Amino acid sequence: MKNRIVSIIARALPEVMAEARLDPLPLPPVEVEATRDPAHGDYATNLAMILSARLKRNPRQIARTICDRLQDEESILAKVEIAGPGFINFFLREEVWKTELQRIEAMGERYGCSDAGGGRRVQVEFVSANPTGPLHIGHARGAVVGDVLANILRAAGYEVYREYYVNDAGNQMFNLGRSVLYRYRELLGRLAAFPETCYQGEYIRAIAAEILSRDGESYLDRPEEEVVPVFTDYAATVILRGIKEDLAAFGVVFDGYFSERELYRDDGVAKLLRRLEEGGHIYGEDGARWFRTTAFGDEKDRVVVRQNGETTYFAADIAYHKNKFERGFSWVIDVWGADHHGYLPRMSAGVQALGYPPESLRVVLVQLVNLLRGGKPVAMSTRSGEFVTLREVVDEVGRDAARYNFLMRRTDSHLDFDLEVAKEQSNENPVYYVQYAHARIAGILRLAAERGMEVPRYEEVETGLLVLSEEMALIKALSRFPELVAGAAAALEPHRLTFFANELAALFHSYYNKYKVISDDPALSRARLFLIEALRIVLKNNLHLLGVSAPDRM
């Protein structure tokens, strides 16, 4: 819709420029915005004010000139006005808006999708929690944000791949295996004290018990360095399986899990280091090998090979990102907890040193969730074993409510999650407001069907009967959905969808309370049924992108 306005203006522009005796090139970009206030029409452009600086003429005068040259070939405009300091306001004919209802009918569950992304292959990496314990609530926000971003990007025409990076190499994993081993010994009465540095959670005991019942006491007297890897592998497998189950219960399913070990098996890290050496990005100092990340804007250089000869996590991570690009993803999005933000400059340096443009890696920083219980902060750490698991939250609050909650704020805004409040207020959660709108519509459609009225086809509808301001407001709001999805994808801002869903629901609830859809007037009933069916489709599509169900009854 917006584009049609833009092209009308663009057609008139050369003539305006010629008249002002100005070199028509470069033409200023035509910016058209949906207005906030209906009194300002449907769309507005500030073009005249932009031009006034260049033409050194009164903006209202320029606006006048532009308006006189406009050629509305498809006759979509009802009125064009010059307002305020020089805005040009466009009022579309109501019939034009109503044709959007036909598009909704035709596209159905695909309404909202676009080809803005042009099929570009993008990878979204998120969660990527170490498999040293179950996912807790701190992981939940990133999980939903990544999942919904992937949904939105797919709808916006990208080819999306969701990936979980499994950090199954390194000290933490060794520590995990050791923790299980000590619990195993403890079960057999062969451990004096469980070390504080080990993972304290109950789940470690459970895993130890599993190993005991499977393999018996055979590990008891064998040397630690021989036994720990067995325990590590077993524990990591069990924990990762649990993580996948918890994510699935939360509605998050990955296309692939990428193992850090795989990177070492394929010699990926060594290859990466050679590549960096050849590029002249590496130097030696203090017995370690350093990557000159400062050449790409980092505040200090970073070690990639330690004094003891081991590569760092950072080295592996660059190799991992290299691998992503080599798999054909031209755009890579990482969803990180905000506590990792300091890591961004060096990761970007890695990408650039490999010859990829900086914008090929986008990092979405998700601010940490402040967990409260009854207003009091809850201390959490995986090691201490004190945490509220993702599974508990899903079970207590519900998947829909939990997801919606995490999507109601910008990702870079801090979020308080109070367990008591989430539980107590679950019936007042905004998600129910939106779902209720969907259920109410479904209810009306059911009743209509009982009375022998099916949702009509567009050709059978006299859209001219939809004359109420509430109806026009609804139709215009629905029409915004495709642009909204594309905009949310471009900005990587999933929260826009929850706000839009709320807005649609509010418009509907208000309309519902004021007017009847099914009435004695068959033609009017048909028109309104058609309208609310279009609304139902958009609500459902919106909720679907959020990974939230759209119930027919509540």
Place this chain on the structure above:
RNA sequence: GCGCCUGUAGCUCAGUUGGAUAGAGCAACGGACUUCUAAUCCGUGGGUCGAGAGUUCGAAUCCCUCCAGGCGUACCA
């Protein structure tokens, strides 16, 4: 110290990438169920957009300086 994020109504937050008179929800107060679902709706009150200076036709939005809170600042992952 330095870096990143945040600061908007009593509370929790939006604000379409610089637009016109700054908006929702909750809380407060007053109303609406014999009706297609009241998990809803209608109305009222509520603002120095953290502070100050700057950029321009125009600033919550951009630049600079402060203030406050959060996070980060490893040869850990």
